[in-house]
Amino acid sequence: MMQQVKEELKNIPTPLYYYDLPLLRETVDVVKSAADRYGYKVHYAIKANNNPRILSEISSLGLGADCVSGTEIEVAIAQGFQSSEIVFAGVGKTDREIEIALKNNILAFNVESVQEIEVIGEIAQSLDTVANIALRINPNVDAKTHHYITTGLDENKFGIMTHELETCLTLIQNNAHLKLIGLHFHVGSQITDLNVFKRLCVKVNEWNQYFYDKGYTLPILNLGGGLGINYMEPDEESIVNFSNFFYLFHQLLELKQGQEVHFELGRSIVANCGSLVSRVLYIKNGLKKNFAILDAGMTELLRPALYQAFHKIEYWSEETDLESDKVEVERYDVVGPICESSDCFGKEVNLPKLKRGDLIAIRSAGAYGEVMSSRYNLRQPLNYFYKE
Ligand SMILES: *Cc1c(COP(=O)(O)O)cnc(C)c1O
Secondary structure (H helix, E strand, O other): OHHHHHHHHOOOOOOEEEEEHHHHHHHHHHHHHHHHOOOOEEEEEHHHOOOHHHHHHHHHOOOEEEEOOHHHHHHHHHOOOOHHHEEEOOOOOOHHHHHHHHHOOOOEEEEOOHHHHHHHHHHHHHOOOOEEEEEEEOOOOOOOOOHHHEOOOOOOOOOEOHHHHHHHHHHHHOOOOEEEEEEEOOOEOOEOOHHHHHHHHHHHHHHHHHHHHOOOOOOEEEOOOOEOOOOOOOOOOOOOOHHHHHHHHHHHOOOOOOOEEEEEEOHHHHHHHEEEEEEEEEEEEOOOOEEEEEOOOOOOOOHHHHHOOOOOEEEOOOOOOOOOOOOOEEEEEEEOOOOOOOOEEEEEEEEEOOOOOOEEEEOOOOOOOHHHOOOHHHOOOOEEEEEO
8 A cells, every 4th residue: 555655646745635535435425324324414514624625525425514604605515515405603603604604595504692693683684585593502511522622611602601592582583584493512523432422412302302392393403513533543443433423312312303413523524534644854863852854744734733633643655564573663753844842743653764755644634634724934835635
């Protein structure tokens, strides 16, 4: 495999994003059939990766889209997603973005505040249309993940505070341009402990009952996303166990008649199909450490610098077995070229003794990788390789 990769990448400048499209297709097939088993609908969270090749693959395989900006809605539609399968979340939707969503007749606004409902109502009225509203409820469930990607606690900015729900209901009832169609929840990202989703189900059932008792039959329960992946061993578990994930909801959710369950998965769909590939620029032997300095840095993949995220770092120049006696293994801090100490992909990583020009892959970079890349330091645009 490595020999083939080396050949493929021989003339392509680095840093580059390597996308394994067959793995992406297989992942989408698996998630779709696992969800279909229970009639669940999956919206791909565009913010995880909006590369046009990736989007068109995913839309052509029949998933809906979860958007967090007006431009994401436009891009999703341009890449083949059905507007009737687009949901729109975000605490700070602008008037322009609300108009884009309304003009495209999206499935639902996941609304996050009282004021937002008022504004959507006004804009829908001015466009003489009806906005479908799902109330994003903050369920106060701890995602037990990095605090930057925990979103479902009372102290987070996301979702409607439960003491304001009554006000929301009144506002919606009093405006013919607003239609309440469902409830929305999203508690965080990179959640690997399924107990978090169990606790979410308990809260969802409570809120579902609360609205039912008030006489509302809400057709949509949107449970959000957040399913985590195994960053340690991307090849052993290249596709997450979506069956277990959906089965948990199937077992625990208490649905009312006619209710549809929706999910918004991002990371678990795209993370493992992408790797950031880089070449070694320099090796620097410090007093206590060896540094491998790459031509990729936090400008190409921010997650390690932003949330101390782990990514598996592999030697891609040739097939090597680190366990074998024939391979000389060295320990490196693998760092980027940017003038920030946080620009480090991994500390004390065992790799074959490296030399200038060697290929290094930073695995599981398909989600929140390319999308968070920046031109900081006036870095060059990214390069790409798509495995067909
Ligand atoms: C980011 C986000 C998602 C996707 O989260 P993943 O962890 O990538 O699955 C889903 N819903 C909302 C509202 C989000 O903000």
